[in-house]
Amino acid sequence: MRVYKDILGYNKDELFSDAFEINDLGIVYEVKTKQISKDTNVKVDTGANASEEEEADGEGGAPNSSIITVNNLVDGQRLTSTNFDKKGYITYLKGYMKAIETYLADNNPDRVAAFKKDAQEYAKTLIGNFDKYQFWQGENMDADGMVALSYTKDNDTAEYFIFWKDGVVSEKY
Template sequence: DFFYEVEGKIVTEDRGAGNVDIGGNPSAEGGDDDGGVDEDANKVSGCNIVLASKMQPTQFDKKSYQVYLKDYMKALKAKITETKGQEAADAFAKKAQTCVKEVLGNFKNYDFYLGESQNPDGHVALLDYREDGITPYMLFFKDGIKEEKY
């Protein structure tokens, strides 16, 4: 109700795929066909949501995250007031108190991610794992997501 919860999976991507070397022919020049590139060096493993969205990890201690949340929730409430009215903003604020307490109660479980731009005032997504310890899922504040049409 307050978050979008998106389940992901751990994947390994080959970031070297698609790179084109426009140099000479290494085999004709007596070099290795792979140009001496370590194939594993181009592979990146992680949550598919993080990799596909080019999210960047960020760090918080509990106190700094509380400060961030206070400012972020204030900004979201102002935006909701502007777009949906005071009643919706008041309902958001009430729900935010409960959800923020839950997030802070599980603070040690989360990894934090910013968008590719790394805007420190932007939305910080939360990454946690299901009880199996293998399946990742991410939490995004619903009111912090803006729909974009392509």
């Protein structure tokens, strides 16, 4: 399995893995996700005897079920929703692009010119469609890390997440 981690920030959060359908769109990865049902009352049987409290409660029958619907990527990677207005996002994006550029200059100098050109072009598309996106951070909410975007396509029940390709590194587990 390949896990894609943030290259910036202190914590280097895990953002997604190859367990999802990943489309390489040049400057970004587009990751297809879906809504799943999750039972929050899952009991794990460790093989031990029931505690006195459980016996007193009369548990032994079916537990109360609490099923919620979650996005499989958000739940699995523990992404956290965040908010931006257009001006705030533009400010964040300029700083983030500069940090990626600096990282690339140190680690892959041949990539800098292509990144600047492609990222600027793609950023215009994002800003032009700003209202259709939701914003997500890694589980540690690192202010220096990547903010991923999610959206839905017309007539599609899947949710798609956008991650800057030059902002992640993949590790094989």
